[in-house]
Amino acid sequence: MSFDLSKLLRSHIAGMKPYSSARDEYKGTSGVFLDANENPYGSVGGGQYNRYPDPMQWEVKEHIAKVKTVKKEQIFLGNGSDEPIDLLIRAFCEPHRDNIIQMSPTYGMYQVSSDLNGVDVIDIPLTVDFHIKTEEVLRAVTANTKIIFICSPNNPTGNSLRREDIEKIITTFEGLVVIDEAYIDFSSERSFLTQLESNPNLIVLQTFSKAWGLAGVRLGMAFASEAIIKVLSKIKYPYNINMLTQQVALKALSDLSGRDKMVKDILEQRTELAKELLTIPYVQFVFPSDANFLLVKMDHANEVFEYLINKEIILRSRTKIILCEGCLRVSVGTKADNSVLIAEMKKYS
Numbered sequence: 001m002s003f004d005l006s007k008l009l010r011s012h013i014a015g016m017k018p019y020s021s022a023r024d025e026y027k028g029t030s031g032v033f034l035d036a037n038e039n040p041y042g043s044v045g046g047g048q049y050n051r052y053p054d055p056m057q058w059e060v061k062e063h064i065a066k067v068k069t070v071k072k073e074q075i076f077l078g079n080g081s082d083e084p085i086d087l088l089i090r091a092f093c094e095p096h097r098d099n100i101i102q103m104s105p106t107y108g109m110y111q112v113s114s115d116l117n118g119v120d121v122i123d124i125p126l127t128v129d130f131h132i133k134t135e136e137v138l139r140a141v142t143a144n145t146k147i148i149f150i151c152s153p154n155n156p157t158g159n160s161l162r163r164e165d166i167e168k169i170i171t172t173f174e175g176l177v178v179i180d181e182a183y184i185d186f187s188s189e190r191s192f193l194t195q196l197e198s199n200p201n202l203i204v205l206q207t208f209s210k211a212w213g214l215a216g217v218r219l220g221m222a223f224a225s226e227a228i229i230k231v232l233s234k235i236k237y238p239y240n241i242n243m244l245t246q247q248v249a250l251k252a253l254s255d256l257s258g259r260d261k262m263v264k265d266i267l268e269q270r271t272e273l274a275k276e277l278l279t280i281p282y283v284q285f286v287f288p289s290d291a292n293f294l295l296v297k298m299d300h301a302n303e304v305f306e307y308l309i310n311k312e313i314i315l316r317s318r319t320k321i322i323l324c325e326g327c328l329r330v331s332v333g334t335k336a337d338n339s340v341l342i343a344e345m346k347k348y349s
């Protein structure tokens, strides 16, 4: 496998000069700041938000680097992981020429960002037991395939994809391989973060939205070689992560045991919920999950879904998705949430 990032990058992006913000040009933290047209008095509504935030979020990255054992230069922060998904497609895929590969059923944003950017999607669905058709994926690669998206643990199926299949793709494909690890904290599998050094084409996505309980602040992480991170930083909006988000992230990063405790509780509830679901007569199957949700196959899935909506219990219907016929996706709730769900499901017949 030979890998050349400069050959993959769209040429006009290689050649362009990024926006240089006031805070890029002067890096000191004390002084009389009259460079950024900010309000010198403070913020209407209270608080201290009148200064622009650090465009590169170095303090947050330093903390993440320690927690994840990577270099801070190997981290990109985005407005959710959806931002790096979009930026990767925009940086590397020429509209109406290039393509990406995904494996349905999977996370919807790879398709949406590709559609938005005029980039073709080659879909090589998973097997019926939700594993990668590795040989087919590699055979589907064309001269214009720039990125292969792999979601593991996969949404909406919940399982981790086989490590040897993923490794085969990383070491064979000469474009970029994105492994979306949004659910890695709930998984018994190891992260691919440790393989960054040996694989210059690898990008690992993680997020504060799930295990950290911070979906509302919008903070996603991409980990990759310094060269790939530089490309993403070059084309992002200058201040893509606001000050409030950076402050909340720093607070969260100082409470690792808080995260671990929540993950432990969710995993206990996942086991309990799966067991309870299987006692319901019309439930056919609960797929094994490495995530914080369960994919559940049942008789009359559409009717059960509507019945529960009327009881103000909202699940995610996946019945129209390939390989997920008859399936609803259930996020693991609190013990109380799960009890309400099970009680109502038992009333349906």
Ligand SMILES: *Cc1c(COP(=O)(O)O)cnc(C)c1O
Binding pocket: 079, 080, 081, 082, 083, 107, 151, 155, 180, 182, 206, 207, 208, 209, 210, 215, 218, 219, 220
């Ligand atoms: C939830 C989820 C994300 C996280 O998205 P954010 O934009 O960070 O909230 C990413 N990938 C997958 C597969 C997900 O299910």
